Amino acid sequence: MIVIGRGSVQQEECDVMGHMNVRHYVARVADALSWLLLEAGLPVPAQRLAVRDQHIRFLREMAPGTPFTILGGIIGAEAGRLRCFAEIRNSATDQPAATFVTDLGAFDDGPLPALPRAAALKVARPDHAAPRGLGFDPPRALPDRAASRAMGLAEAYRGAVRPHECDADGIMRPDGVIARVWDGVPNLRNRGTGLGVKEEGVGGAALEYRLVHLAPLRAGQLVTVTSGLRALGEKTTTWTHILHDGETGAPVAAAEAVGVAFDLKARKAIPIPPAQRAALEVLLVPGLGL
Incomplete structure (x- = not known):
């Protein structure tokens, strides 16, 4: 290299x-x-x-x-x-x-x-x-926003592409796409999980990501992110996130992420606490994934 x-x-x-x-x-x-x-x-x-x-x-x-x-x-x-x-x-x-x-x-x-x-x-x-925890085969056809919500995915983000996030041609850079996913993740705790909240010395960390870009996102374009829980392990959660065009509802990008609950003092992964696990189990979406 x-x-x-x-x-x-x-x-x-x-x-x-x-x-x-x-x-x-x-x-x-x-x-x-x-x-x-x-x-x-x-x-x-x-x-x-x-x-x-x-x-x-x-x-x-x-x-x-x-x-x-x-x-x-x-x-x-x-x-x-x-x-x-x-x-x-x-x-x-x-x-x-x-x-x-x-x-x-x-x-x-x-x-x-x-x-x-x-x-x-x-x-x-x-x-x-x-x-390791995610595949890298060609992605399946992704649902539009209405179908995603019908499957049980929650809206985690709603906003627009900002000019400073775009390249010289007005197309959103890749870091802007993953930023939309990360920006929306804390909203998922409002569904009762509390996972990844920086409190009592516990936070969250990503272990693995897969990002699929289907169409260019341009400055001023409206975007939503809908998210659902795909899998739950002893220490890990696997979430699927789909970005949709705000006007048409068509999928424009998607991500999957494996994350862990994280001890902020010891700087290591910890098992998911029982109360949070119970809340997460309710959120599992069968058949979800890229």
């Missing part, structure tokens, strides 16, 4: 749990993938390659001030998609903090541009980056 990014975690990139928030992992890797494409022979600016599908594993926390290096390479290309790999490593310990397997391609599923140096960047996905 080659170096495609470098930096350090800033205080404003961290959330109430005291570690780097998921949206900033995504933003940093999006920048790094542009460097990878440049090394592969795609000049800047060039034909747009958007994130179409992405699998993320969070392996270790990154606190404010943590230095990091992003390494990357190209796994392969197939059917108009370029599959890339990126790994964020703590520069002080050389331990991986997060891994990203990302499929890039045009939203119209057109052909990939020529990448004359891609072969020299070929890498294999390491075992620690493999899907």
Whole structure:
């Protein structure tokens, strides 16, 4: 792998749990993938390659001030998609903090541009980056907003795409999409779960994410997120989140996330407390998933 990014975690990139928030992992890797494409022979600016599908594993926390290096390479290309790999490593310990397997391609599923140096960047996905609690097969057809609500999914977010979240062409960056999911998650506690609330020393942390981008989101576009609980383990919850166009109700993106209840002092996962487990069991949606 080659170096495609470098930096350090800033205080404003961290959330109430005291570690780097998921949206900033995504933003940093999006920048790094542009460097990878440049090394592969795609000049800047060039034909747009958007994130179409992405699998993320969070392996270790990154606190404010943590230095990091992003390494990357190209796994392969197939059917108009370029599959890339990126790994964020703590520069002080050389331990991986997060891994990203990302499929890039045009939203119209057109052909990939020529990448004359891609072969020299070929890498294999390491075992620690493999899907664990989530799949990475092509997603199923997703329900529109009305169908999602009928299935029992709850509206977690309702808002709009802001111009500062968009690129030079007015299209929302990938970190804006995952930010919408994260922004809506605390509303789920209003359904009686209390899970992931920063109180009595207990919070929440993500272990794994899968994000599917179906259509570009543009500045000013209205968006909702509906969320449902797919699975419940001893320590983990798996939620499915679907982003819908505010005007038409059509699905435009989706995410799945495996999270844990998190002891904020010991900085480790803990079993889901019995009262919260009972509340969560009521929220399970049969057949839900990407």
